[in-house]
Amino acid sequence: xxxxxAARIAxxxxxxxxxxxxxxxLLDFLRRDLGLTGTKKxxxxxxxxxxxxxxxxxxxxxxxxxxVMHDGDEVTTIEGLGAADxxxxxxxxxxxxxxxxxxxxxxxxxxxAAAMMEEIREGWPSFASxxxxxxxxxxxxxxxxxxxxxxxxxxxxxxxLTAIKEVMESGAKP
Numbered sequence: 169x170x171x172x173x174a175a176r177i178a179x180x181x182x183x184x185x186x187x188x189x190x191x192x193x194l195l196d197f198l199r200r201d202l203g204l205t206g207t208k209k210x211x212x213x214x215x216x217x218x219x220x221x222x223x224x225x226x227x228x229x230x231x232x233x234x235x236v237m238h239d240g241d242e243v244t245t246i247e248g249l250g251a252a253d254x255x256x257x258x259x260x261x262x263x264x265x266x267x268x269x270x271x272x273x274x275x276x277x278x279x280x281a282a283a284m285m286e287e288i289r290e291g292w293p294s295f296a297s298x299x300x301x302x303x304x305x306x307x308x309x310x311x312x313x314x315x316x317x318x319x320x321x322x323x324x325x326x327x328x329l330t331a332i333k334e335v336m337e338s339g340a341k342p
Contacts (some may be wrong), residue, residue: 180248217318227283247273269322
């Protein structure tokens, strides 16, 4: 009798069957099993944000989530946002504003920013929001608060902020 896979996970629009070790993190599934090495393993404790991906449009630290938990989910990694010959608006803005230095945190920063933009469009308040019941006012403090889970050891924060603001103000899809 054939055993069914533990999970069917759509990653960047392609469905994969996961039937590996139930202790495998989503991060390790993406990197080891699928060869999607854009998502980085930084701290492996959910503290740096280098492993940020989007699951059903919401950002998560993939190092803290088990692959088997994502049966039926749609996962988007940096590879799913754009390719070298067809960059997304955020990827272009990060390049044009030098929003990276070593580039290690950049995939997580971009995935987090893309999900953050959707949160703002949907009116989700943050700790920095002045009015939790009203329209979210996008300012530097609001963006910094929402991106605080993504660390950059090189200190490219000002450039990251500029890149995010450019895409937000343009209304382009991240």
